[in-house]
Amino acid sequence: MTESTMNALVSPEGSLEILSSHEVNRLKDKSEGGLYRLFRQCALAVLNTGVETDDCKELMETHADFDVHLVPQPRGLKLELVNAPAHAFVDGEMLRANREHLFSVLRDIVYSHSLPNFVEGFRKDNPEDLTNLVFHILRNARVLEAGRQPDIVVCWGGHSISHNEYQYSKEVGHQLGLRGLSICTGCGPGAMKGPMKGATIGHAKQRIKNGRYIGITEPGIIGAEAPNPIVNELVIMPDIEKRLEAFVRAGHGVIVFPGGVGTAEEILYLLGILLHPDNADLPFPVVFTGLQENAEYFEMIDRFIRDALGDKAASKYDIIIDDPVRVAQTMSQGMKDVETFRRAMQDAYYFNWMLKIDPVFQLPFEPDHDNMRALELHRDQPPHMVAANLRKAFSGIVAGNVKESGIRKIQEKGPFEISGDPALIEPLEEMLAQFIEQNRMKLPSSSAYKPCYRIVSGAA
Structure with missing residues (x-):
């Protein structure tokens, strides 16, 4: 069955309206060094919000006739979409979430590929330069808010989870929302969507109107994990390593739900960093949590960590089974500990500058x-x-x-x-x-x- 499509001319939604001729040319460039293919892939991904697929190759092949063009306007630019998925529209109008995400893609691709060219002496193998690149992309996306107290809880977990596991992640998010905490995830479905959905209800009960649901992704994964519609701050980092660094620099604590190899990758990244001697006294709350039926899963993860990295690594996290309230209370207290520490050290609340990240975790792995x-x-x-x-x-x-x-x-x-x-x-x-x-x-x-x-x- 052929999926219905639409053609549309779309105006910016709060992210990027002005491009230089050089940036426009790079986005149109279909050669190896151009950005057209990357932009098209990410644009198609965000237009497929809510679609049940995790095969980026299949997505690209299904929509082989999709195209996107930049259309200069006297007061900025618009995007012309050709054969765009019809489910991204309602009565001929694009959903605002899709439109926001579409222009977030444009903003981040242009910025992350332009910035290194204008920074004198920028080196792709220099740890300080790489951290600054992460900082500038997050700042340009307006994720970093000066003066805001630590409140960003990063939630990791699988996109392929059971209904009960999804409901549990939603209840944890609800408890976090009741305590005024913001949610940051990999922006996809499953355990990335559940906490956000739960937090929206918690925030509504507390009459919090500026709830933050931050989604951080990268071009290689966005087609397999399209941003869920609750994400209201989408950031596309250049690669998985910068995506992971963005999580731990902008976030103030991490909750891990059951997941697969992607979740295991995130756990090992985080523990590898926290094991660095320079981070020994740095507060960073980490909780592994799931239903009672997930107890054996976390016993397996804990056993693997202790066997591979030692008991010291296991001391960096708490395992809380089937208790959303305790998870949220632990995170809420953790936010206070982070605030106290950073105030004493005169470090920023909005970006974890003091966190030491070894270059082995920053350099892209192909x-x-x-x-x-x-x-x-x-x-x-x-x-x-x-x-x-x-x-x-x-x-x-x-x-x-x-x-x-x-x-x-x-x-x-x-x-x-x-x-x-x-x-x-x-x-x-x-x-x-x-x-x-x-x-x-x-x-x-x-x-x-x-x-x-x-x-x-x-x-x-």
Whole structure:
């Protein structure tokens, strides 16, 4: 069945109305160095809000005739959409959420690709420059609010979760909203949408009219996890590493719901950073939570963390089962601790400048067959390096599962090979098998999940 489409001329919605001729030319450029393909992919993704899919390649192929053009106007610009998904419109008018998200895409793609060119001496391998790039993108998107007390709770969890798990994440969000806390997620469905939806009710009960529902994504994942309609502040970071840094720099605490490899990647990133000696005394509340039926899931995660990174890593989080009120109270107290600490250290509330992030967590990792096979997956290295390499392994599996480029690589050359010390690899293989059994790799479909990876015994 062919999906209905529409053509439309769309005006900006509060994000970006003016572009230079250079920026316009780059957005029109369909060559390797141009931004047209990237802009088209992200634009199509935000127009598919609410669609049940996590296959970016399939989305692009389904809408192969979709196009987007920049139309200069005397007072700014408009976007001409050709064969846009009809569900993004009501009675011929584009939904305001879709329109906001569309121009957020335009704003962030233009800014993140233009800024490095105008910063003298900017280096893509310099940790300070990379953190400043994250800061400037967030500031340009107006996510950073000076003077606002710490209140941003980052919620991580799977896009493929059960109905009961979704309802639980919504109740946790409700309790957070009752306490006036803001929600930041990866902006997609499942455990990324639930807390936001719950918080809207909590905020409404408290007559909070400026509730913040921040969604942070990146071009490789946005097609698989289109922004849910509750997101009212959308930010597109250049890649997964900057997306993860944006979460921990702008957020003041993290809640982790059950998820799959993407959630495991986020956990390892966070713990790898918190294990750095410079961050030992820095308050950053972290809670793992789920229903009673998720207790075994978190026991598995906890066991894997202790085995791979040590008990010190496990001391960085609390596990709270089936108690949304306690989760919200823990986060509320955590916000107060963060505020007290940052006031004493004269650090900004809106951006965690003091957090030390090792360059190994900042430099982009390209998931391909050679890089995946070469990962150093053994425990004969500092815990934060174990976390960094495991994070890359999970990032590669995410790419192979849902990202267009990763899916194509798997189709061309077969599964990624993952190799290393059996003491680390065997627990990893066991956990991945559990993710598959619990349908946490991809959204359920008519065909069984086919792994995009293969565990190879023996050291790399």
